[in-house]
Amino acid sequence: MVRALLLTLLMVAQDDWPEGRGVVEVPKGERIAFFGTLTAAQAEAARIHKPIMLVAAAPECQNTPGVW
Amino acid sequence: MVELSRQFVCARLTVYEDDAETQFLDKLSAHRPGDLKNSTFALLAPDGHSPLTTVGRSPRASFREPEDLAAAMKRITARYPQKEQGVRQVPYMLGIRIGLNVASCDLAPFVVVLAKDAEARARIEATLAPLAWSAEFIGRFVYAHAENRDQLAAIHGVPEGDGVLLIEPDVFGLEGKVLAHDPGSDPATLLTALRTGFAACKIEGKDTRALIAEARERGITWRDVDEPPAAARKKH
Numbered sequence: 001m002v003r004a005l006l007l008t009l010l011m012v013a014q015d016d017w018p019e020g021r022g023v024v025e026v027p028k029g030e031r032i033a034f035f036g037t038l039t040a041a042q043a044e045a046a047r048i049h050k051p052i053m054l055v056a057a058a059p060e061c062q063n064t065p066g067v068w
Numbered sequence: 069m070v071e072l073s074r075q076f077v078c079a080r081l082t083v084y085e086d087d088a089e090t091q092f093l094d095k096l097s098a099h100r101p102g103d104l105k106n107s108t109f110a111l112l113a114p115d116g117h118s119p120l121t122t123v124g125r126s127p128r129a130s131f132r133e134p135e136d137l138a139a140a141m142k143r144i145t146a147r148y149p150q151k152e153q154g155v156r157q158v159p160y161m162l163g164i165r166i167g168l169n170v171a172s173c174d175l176a177p178f179v180v181v182l183a184k185d186a187e188a189r190a191r192i193e194a195t196l197a198p199l200a201w202s203a204e205f206i207g208r209f210v211y212a213h214a215e216n217r218d219q220l221a222a223i224h225g226v227p228e229g230d231g232v233l234l235i236e237p238d239v240f241g242l243e244g245k246v247l248a249h250d251p252g253s254d255p256a257t258l259l260t261a262l263r264t265g266f267a268a269c270k271i272e273g274k275d276t277r278a279l280i281a282e283a284r285e286r287g288i289t290w291r292d293v294d295e296p297p298a299a300a301r302k303k304h
Contacts, residue, residue: 031207032073034080036161036170038089041079042116048153049114051144053073056081056093056108059169059241060290064283066172066240067276 070207072138075145076111082166083107097123111144120144158197160211164219167212169290172241174210177269179262180220180233181213181252188230189213192252196232199259208266209234232258234265239272239279240288 034055035041045052061067081089083106093108096119110123121140122130131137161167164180171178181196183189199205220226223235225246232252235244248265250258283289 030070031174031176032070032078033159033201033207034078035159036080036082036167036211037086038079038081038092038116040157040159041077044156045077045112045114045116048077048151049148050075050077050150051114051120051148052110052112052116053076053078053141054081054096054108054110054112055079056083056089058083058106059166059173061276062280063289063291064240064280065169065242065288065290066238067274067279068173 069134069138072141072145075150076141081108082162082170085166086162092117111140114148155197156201158193158200158211158213160213162212164212164214165222167210168222168235168237168244169241171210171235171244172237172239172271173274175271175273176208176210177247177266178235178237178244179209179211180223180235181211181231182215182217182220182226182233183213183230184215192230192232195252195255195258199255199262205262205266209262232261234262234269236265236269237271239274240283242288 032053035044041052041054044050057068059065059068081093083093084090096110096117097105097108105125107125108123109125109127109129111120112118113120124130127134127137131140158181161170167180168178179196179200181189181192183192200209200211214220217226220233222243223233223246224243226233227246227249230251232250233246234248236247237244247268248261250261252258
């Protein structure tokens with residue numbers, strides 16, 4: 001549930017997010033641009049004096065990689 | 069939401085992958101030490117650590133509806149007038165392995181800067197960073213950097229020499245193949261390479277239940293049982 005909420009809110013433009021298996025093209029909708037490390041995000045926030053939207057998640061489900 | 073996010077520095081940390089980040093999230097979330105959950109959401113002040121709203125596992129900790137979050141983001145944005153931004157840094161992940169995994173999770177191409185030293189990497193970044201934050205490519209790629217080909221053992225088709233590689237991750241995010249590459253010295257040729265790779269990239273969609281079943285059948289795991297830090301052991 002929590003993971004689904006994060007995905008819905010923060011991952012992608014949901015209207016082009018594919019459901020299920022099968023080879024798909026990369027979704028073309030707009031996406032949030034994330035810094036991938038805390039230090040880089042903090043440095044950028046300090047540099048331009050902007051707040052941070054922080055998300056943390058594990059890129060694995062039951063120790064299976066490739067899925068949030 | 070995507071438009072509003074542009075007024076923030078957005079950070080997505082990968083839980084349990086870095087000790088310092090794990091400690092930061094532990095402290096931020098006010099969990100008992102070592103009881104960090106596998107997701108966190110927070111809006112922070114520009115100082116990088118002061119929460120502006122309740123910290124929780126998702127936005128629902130503070131906001132009932134997405135509209136409530138949007139309203140809060142607008143209020144917060146108004147408190148921090150925009151400064152001259154200049155060119156942002158390339159938004160790297162912690163490393164190659166985690167970046168490839170995250171790219172697969174996101175159904176996004178994985179872009180690697182391969183450069184033998186910091187000076188060479190800086191030259192490539194000067195070409196890549198403006199494209200990474202351009203309207204055409206913002207948010208579309210997951211980035212990491214490597215110093216040598218040995219770090220890219222899981223990537224097929226890595227060319228000789230420094231440059232930018234656009235990689236298609238496999239469904240588990242454990243392997244990938246190079247779809248396009250460029251030395252990273254000419255914005256025009258790099259733009260072409262990114263466009264070519266992005267257009268060619270095909271990634272397998274996700275059915276979480278089926279993926280987990282397949283992983284178990286094939287013995288595929290993200291980490292060894294004993295590998296994660298103490299904080300990770302209570303994650304579920």
